Amino acid sequence: MVSKALGKYVQSLHQKKYRQRHGAFLVEGGKNVLELLSSDLETEQLLATAEFATQNRAQLPARLPLTLVSETELTQLGTLANNTTALAVARLPAEAPLPLTLPESQLLLALDEVRDPGNLGTLLRLADWYGLAGVVLSPGCADAFAPKTVSATMGAFARVPVWERDLAAWLPTLPAGTGIFGADLEGDNVHRVQLQPRGVLVMGSESHGLTPGVAAALTRRLHIPRGAAGRAESLNVAISAAILLDNFFRGQ
Amino acid sequence: MVSKALGKYVQSLHQKKYRQRHGAFLVEGGKNVLELLSSDLETEQLLATAEFATQNRAQLPARLPLTLVSETELTQLGTLANNTTALAVARLPAEAPLPLTLPESQLLLALDEVRDPGNLGTLLRLADWYGLAGVVLSPGCADAFAPKTVSATMGAFARVPVWERDLAAWLPTLPAGTGIFGADLEGDNVHRVQLQPRGVLVMGSESHGLTPGVAAALTRRLHIPRGAAGRAESLNVAISAAILLDNFFRGQ
Known part of the structure; x- marks a missing residue:
């Protein structure tokens, strides 16, 4: 079950204004979520179906807040026409230096x-x-x-x-x-x-x-x-x- | 004004089943419609805003059925998020021969x-x-x-x-x-x-x-x-x- 506050937060991140205000963005779909989890980016929240969470248990960091959701809930919260796996909230990365050389x-x-x-x-x-x-x-x-x-x-x-x-x-x-x-x-x-x-x-x-x-x-x-x-x-x-x-x- | 029958026909062509049944397909947006009109394909119907029709008068074949429509009507009839110019119904081309050589x-x-x-x-x-x-x-x-x-x-x-x-x-x-x-x-x-x-x-x-x-x-x-x-x-x-x-x- 997704709390009202979490649902509202996730949906706000569809818009750039709120991504910038919260310093966070959405990653949708199983493949992209697994890429996120194996990267250096910081993950705030993971919303996943029980099936996805079970199948990928080894890749889920122990301290990551995980909310189990239905496919219907996932699809409603995200922007994909259909999401049957997972959605994550990640922190926007700090800009790296860009040396002129x-x-x-x-x-x-x-x-x-x-x-x-x-x-x-x-x-x-x-x-x-x-x-x-x-x-x-x-x-x-x-x-x-x-x-x-x-x-x-x-x-x-x-x-x-x-x-x-x-x-x-x-x-x-x-x-x-x-x-x-x-x-x-x-x-x-x-x-x-x-x-x-x-x-x-x-x-x-x-x-x-x-x-x-x-x-x-x-x-x-x-x-x-x-x-x-x-x-x-x-x-x-x-x-x-x-x-x-x-x-x-x-x-x- | 678009007649009910024409509106229904145009909207049916969003689906493959009706494209095949009617032997026709949709071409949306000014650039693609002008490409259609300058090609060898047969155009059945043109629905265009008065502005598009006036600006491109020279390219519109004289005997082509033309219906003047508002931008709102165009957008409602078609599949684009926004269409401010034109939409045409074209005949599906016959398949050319494909020689094995x-x-x-x-x-x-x-x-x-x-x-x-x-x-x-x-x-x-x-x-x-x-x-x-x-x-x-x-x-x-x-x-x-x-x-x-x-x-x-x-x-x-x-x-x-x-x-x-x-x-x-x-x-x-x-x-x-x-x-x-x-x-x-x-x-x-x-x-x-x-x-x-x-x-x-x-x-x-x-x-x-x-x-x-x-x-x-x-x-x-x-x-x-x-x-x-x-x-x-x-x-x-x-x-x-x-x-x-x-x-x-x-x-x-």
Whole structure:
């Protein structure tokens, strides 16, 4: 049974305002909850079905407040169309330092106004696949800790550092010589250049591209060649990022 | 004003059963409706706001039944959270022939039980970007003409041929020597092989991989290398397909 106060608290975390006020966010579904429990993030509360709790007893920390709930209750409290396993409340992580020299040795992904939480989650998962140093978000991006984002990361929310920066102000403060890459139909064919996984790869929103201040900070523009018989005007932002990242990591 | 009969008809097309019964499907949102009108597909009905109809008068065929509607009516009739422009009813296209020799000269994408309509739409858009000969769907895939799929294609629904085939039965009928490629963690590193855009690239569902009969038909397994510091277990199916396709088209 879920107390009225706990139910109200969990539901408040659907909204960014309350995530920030309480310093907490929701993790929904068995796979994501197990990723959370095996990560360095702090878990406040676990709400789980008796079946999930029994099956995963070994992974549940002894001192974690656990509330057994029905599948109906879980689904009512969360945002998924259907949740038959578990839901956790986790503490929002403190922002790690972001040294300006980091992109001299590692590749960062920077997102300029990527507003769709599903796309953002897929991009975080991609950053996790390539082991990027982290993802820098402009203030206009979707919230990295919104339930839809967290679900789409398939566990990457617990591993990929994120920072919020005004990109047009931050990019020019990077050391001279830092590669700042962006996608552009007029850019260099990504198949014809040699790329190393260092610097910053900036991706913009699908509908509006990069904002002018960010576009002005690029040091190299790249384009993904379309098939000779291809007719689509553009690619989804996460798809474009995936193809570019694969090209950055070809030499490894 | 929308008549009761038209409203009922439009809403029935949210469901596959009625799309098949009526041989028709929905296209929602201004961009997709304009793609439809400029394609070879047949449009039955257009429901649009006065503003959309005025702004795009030149593109509206003279004999097309047009009903002017409010944004509220549009949103009520369709599946989008918000539709401020237009919605069309289009005829389901007749299936084109699928010659068994096609993959000797062109690349086809085949999808094995890809159940998420958003992923399917993104994959059709990707097929359109690379100008693939088309996409072969197993019977367990999402419907290529479901409203969510159509929306995610960003217009590609009007250009990319799709076929439905039992893949485990169809793949073995292809001519000997046809390359049948699939993603597999144990496969060849896609960065170390030379690929030509011919044959069939088969992608499975994210959660279950390829079904056994389909896996048995592969002639070559490919893997996408993960970053040295990467930790994600897998990539989204559309993301994996994008990276593999970019590698097939590198030599072009």
